Every structure is written in structure tokens, then in C-alpha cells.
Amino acid sequence: xxxxxxxxxxxxxxxxxxxxxxxxxxxxxxxxxxxxxxxxxxxxxxxxxxxxxxxxxxxxxxxxxxxxxxxxxxxxxxxxxxxxxxxxxxxxxxxxxxxxxxxxxxxxxxxxxxxxxxxxxxxxxxxxxxxxxxxxxxxxxxxxxxxxxxxxxxxxxxxxxxxxxx
Amino acid sequence: xxxxxxxxxxxxxxxxxxxxxxxxxxxxxxxxxxxxxxxxxxxxxxxxxxxxxxxxxxxxxxxxxxxxxxxxxxxxxxxxxxxxxxxxxxxxxxxxxxxxxxxxxxxxxxxxxxxxxxxxxxxxxxxxxxxxxxxxxxxxxxxxxxxxxxxxxxxxxxxxxxxxxxxxxxxxxxxxxxxxxxxxxxxxxxxxxxxxxxxxxxxxxxxxxxxxxxxxxxxxxxxxxxxxxxxxxxxxxxxxxxxxxxxxxxxxxxxxxxxxxxxxxxxxxxxxxxxxxxxxxxxxxxxxxxxxxxxxxxxxxxxxxxxxxxxxxxxxxxxxxxxxxxxxx
Numbered sequence: 156x157x158x159x160x161x162x163x164x165x166x167x168x169x170x171x172x173x174x175x176x177x178x179x180x181x182x183x184x185x186x187x188x189x190x191x192x193x194x195x196x197x198x199x200x201x202x203x204x205x206x207x208x209x210x211x212x213x214x215x216x217x218x219x220x221x222x223x224x225x226x227x228x229x230x231x232x233x234x235x236x237x238x239x240x241x242x243x244x245x246x247x248x249x250x251x252x253x254x255x256x257x258x259x260x261x262x263x264x265x266x267x268x269x270x271x272x273x274x275x276x277x278x279x280x281x282x283x284x285x286x287x288x289x290x291x292x293x294x295x296x297x298x299x300x301x302x303x304x305x306x307x308x309x310x311x312x313x314x315x316x317x318x319x320x321x
Numbered sequence: 322x323x324x325x326x327x328x329x330x331x332x333x334x335x336x337x338x339x340x341x342x343x344x345x346x347x348x349x350x351x352x353x354x355x356x357x358x359x360x361x362x363x364x365x366x367x368x369x370x371x372x373x374x375x376x377x378x379x380x381x382x383x384x385x386x387x388x389x390x391x392x393x394x395x396x397x398x399x400x401x402x403x404x405x406x407x408x409x410x411x412x413x414x415x416x417x418x419x420x421x422x423x424x425x426x427x428x429x430x431x432x433x434x435x436x437x438x439x440x441x442x443x444x445x446x447x448x449x450x451x452x453x454x455x456x457x458x459x460x461x462x463x464x465x466x467x468x469x470x471x472x473x474x475x476x477x478x479x480x481x482x483x484x485x486x487x488x489x490x491x492x493x494x495x496x497x498x499x500x501x502x503x504x505x506x507x508x509x510x511x512x513x514x515x516x517x518x519x520x521x522x523x524x525x526x527x528x529x530x531x532x533x534x535x536x537x538x539x540x541x542x543x544x545x546x547x548x549x550x551x552x553x554x555x556x557x558x559x560x561x562x563x564x565x566x567x568x569x570x571x572x573x574x575x576x577x578x579x580x581x582x583x584x585x586x587x588x589x590x591x592x593x594x595x596x597x598x599x600x601x602x603x604x605x606x607x608x609x610x611x612x613x614x615x616x617x618x619x620x621x622x623x624x625x626x627x628x629x630x631x632x633x634x635x636x637x638x639x640x641x642x643x644x645x646x647x648x649x650x
Contacts, residue, residue, distance in 0.1 A: 211446045282439065
């Protein structure tokens with residue numbers, strides 16, 4: 156087995172194991188913390204695919220930013236910490252059946268798709284190309300995402316401000 | 322990049338980790354703590370540690386050996402798994418920073434563990450992981466002071482990451498690269514501190530806050546929060562947090578040298594010596610500031626980042642971008 160394949164299976168195992176902890180742990184903080192290895196595992200996959208810039212952004216935004224935000228919110232929410240939250244209810248069998256069906260569908264699709272073999276050589280340095288595509292062909296998408304984020308920001312500030320007036 | 326078999330790469334990574342860990346533990350953490358105590362003593366008209374070794378030089382070694390022997394205490398009702406794993410994350414995130422810091426140049430090329438083409442971004446990403454460890458330590462201790470310290474740290478480090486990020490973008494724009502080695506090489510004739518003095522000031526201020534040092538040390542404000550997020554840690558675990566703190570401070574100083582003070586460049590002396598001189602000069606500035614200024618309030622601290630540093634850094638970025646695009650035309 157090549158080193159790349161070993162690295163991929165190790166990373167996949169890390170992602171799956173911490174993913175299971177994220178959805179099954181009865182403790183919210185444990186779930187949030189288990190996100191970190193899962194996200195770092197995805198970073199590893201990006202690096203295997205030679206997407207270093209994306210990998211850096213992934214750690215910066217997701218592992219270092221979003222996780223902190225989630226932890227911050229859980230710790231500030233009264234009753235959110237230290238509780239044992241029940242993760243299952245009587246709908247578990249139905250959910251399992253649906254999940255199994257979707258998984259079967261995915262496996263079937265993946266088996267039938269003729270995966271394209273990468274054409275040409277990989278670019279050695281991607282940030283420039285990513286920037287060009289943001290401000291060129293994908294400008295509209297990029298700008299509408301920024302507007303959505305801006306609206307969210309303004310909304311959050313409005314909600315936070317309301318308590319002061321009352 | 323030369324292609325090596327993967328097991329050689331893995332071996333190289335292990336050896337590099339050991340070298341970085343022991344180097345940072347000795348040069349940054351042990352010597353840094355001693356320097357801190359000596360400088361604080363000097364600024365307060367005291368002598369500082371004198372008894373162990375010549376002029377107290379071995380004091381931190383003695384302290385470390387003492388800490389190694391101490392008992393691990395886990396508070397009752399603490400979350401043992403989170404409590405124990407937080408100890409690993411903080412020093413690990415600090416040590417990862419050193420992968421992209423160039424310490425000097427030899428005739429075979431720059432002395433750097435790996436010259437990543439996203440070096441500056443990598444540094445920002447790894448240092449952002451420290452917050453996770455601090456939050457885990459604060460929450461896992463099941464102690465109100467630790468929790469308050471952890472929450473303050475999250476708010477503070479998330480706020481101050483933005484000005485640091487903007488400064489990193491400005492400098493990368495000027496150098497035309499995210500690689501730390503290229504950035505240093507662009508400063509052969511003119512250091513970026515001359516062309517970007519505002520960026521340098523923003524970076525130093527935000528870095529002080531990012532490494533939780535006075536006047537921005539609300540995370541571990543002794544008079545309010547005992548020792549903040551690591552109040553409950555004992556023995557070697559406490560020492561590892563100290564290693565993380567000092568490791569991160571030295572990494573920030575080293576990054577400032579790389580980005581603004583021309584890295585290893587300098588006349589006559591070997592490049593590594595120049596790098597260390599600049600590094601320790603900046604570390605001295607950090608310590609000087611710590612023992613000179615009183616602590617801010619948390620709202621002043623956050624307000625300063627959002628209302629002063631971020632707008633100024635943004636404006637600086639726009640002006641720099643204007644000149645850079647003008648030069649390319």
C-alpha cells in the first residue's frame with residue numbers, strides 16, 4: 156500500500172470515529188470538542204489532494220473559528236453544559252432505515268459514476284487562482300455570499316442591542 | 322519539492338517534532354521564564370532569582386524538575402477527558418507554529434523546517450487552535466474562575482485574530498507571496514517596518530493580546546481570576562501550559578521579525594545570530610510592556626480591537642492594495 160493510501164485510511168478513520176462521538180455523545184461540550192479532530196481530518200484530506208490553501212482556510216475558519224464559536228455559545232447558554240442530553244428517541248429505527256437507504260443510494264451512485272481521471276497537472280500554487288475565480292467568473296456568487304453574511308451580522312447586532320433598550 | 326519515500330518523510334516529521342519541542346522548551350519556555358523574572362526584578366528594583374546556578378541561571382531548570390515530581394490533581398466533578406486533553410492542545414498548537422518560521426540562512430538555503438507556500442496562513446491557522454485548548458481547560462476544570470478565564474480568552478483571541486489576519490494579508494500583498502522565506506527575501510534592501518509602520522504597531526498590539534500578556538492579560542488576571550483557565554492544573558500539566566504560553570509568545574515575536582524586521586538578514590554576524598538578536602529584542606519589548614502598563618478592562622479591550630485596530634488595519638490594507646496595484650500597472 157502506498158503512503159498516500161495509508162494516510163487516507165488513517166484520516167478517514169479519525170473523521171468517522173470523531174463524527175460518531177459528535178452525534179452520539181450525551182454531553183454537548185464533548186460533541187463540540189470532537190468536531191475538532193473531525194475537521195482536522197478533513198484538512199488532512201485536502202492536503203492529500205494538494206489543496207494547501209483550502210486546508211489552511213479550513214483550520215483557520217472551522218477548527219479555530221466555528222468550533223470556538225460553538226463552544227462559546229454552549230458555555231454561555233444556561234443549562235447547556237454538564238447535562239446529559241438524550242441523543243435517541245422512539246424514532247431511532249425509522250431514522251436508521253432512512254439513513255441505510257440513503258447510504259445504499261450513495262454507494263450505488265458512486266459505483267456507477269464514471270469518475271473522471273484528473274486532466275493535466277495540478278497547479279502548484281492555488282491562492283492566486285482561487286482569488287481570480289472569486290473576482291472573475293464567480294463574482295456574483297461571492298458577492299451574494301458576502302451580502303448574506305453582512306445581513307446575518309447586522310441581524311445579530313440588532314438582536315443583541317434589543318436587550319439594552321428594554 | 323524533492324520526492325522522498327513516505328516513511329522517510331514520516332521519520333523526518335518525528336525528528337523535527339522532537340527538535341522543535343526540545344528547542345522551544347529550552348530556548349523559549351525555560352529561558353523565557355527566567356528572562357521574565359529577571360526583567361521584572363530589574364524593572365521593580367529587585368534582583369530576581371539568584372540562588373540556583375551562577376546568577377540564578379538554573380532557576381527554571383530547578384523549577385521544572387520540581388514540577389515534574391509533583392502530583393497530578395484532577396478536581397472532583399471535573400470533566401477528566403476534557404481536562405486532560407486540553408493540556409496537549411495548547412502546547413501542540415504553539416509548537417506547530419515553528420514549522421514555517423525561518424531561523425536563518427545557510428549556503429544550502431534558508432534554515433526552516435518547511436517552507437510552505439501558504440506559510441503565513443498556516444501560522445494564523447495553527448495559532449487559532451490554541452483558543453480551543455484554553456476553552457477546554459477553562460470548562461473542564463469545573464471552576465468558575467477557570468471558566469471565566471476561558472470565556473474571556475475566547476472573546477479576546479477571536480477579536481484580535483482579525484487585526485492580525487489583516488496585517489498578514491497586507492504584508493503578503495506587499496511581498497506578493499504567502500511564503501515566509503519569500504517575505505524575508507523581499508526585505509533584503511528595505512525592512513517592511515519602514516514601509517509599513519502602522520502594520521507593525523497593529524501586529525505588536527494584537528500579538529500581545531493574542532498571547533494573553535499584560536496589559537491584555539484578562540484571561541489570567543491574577544487579582545481577579547487566580548490564574549484563569551489553568552488555575553486547577555498542577556505539576557507537569559501546569560508546566561505544559563507555561564510551555565504553550567511562552568512558546569506562542571516567542572513564535573509571535575519570531576513572526577514579527579520575519580514579517581517586519583528582515584528576518585535573518587543583517588551585516589557581518591551569522592544569520593542565526595541576527596535572527597536571535599531581533600527575536601530577543603522583541604521579546605524584551607513584550608516583557609517591558611507587561612511590567613510597565615496596568616491591565617485593561619474587558620470591555621475596553623474588546624472595544625479597542627473592534628473600534629480601533631480593525632478599522633485602521635482595513636484602511637491600511639486598502640491603501641497598500643492601491644499602491645501595490647499602482648506599482649504593477
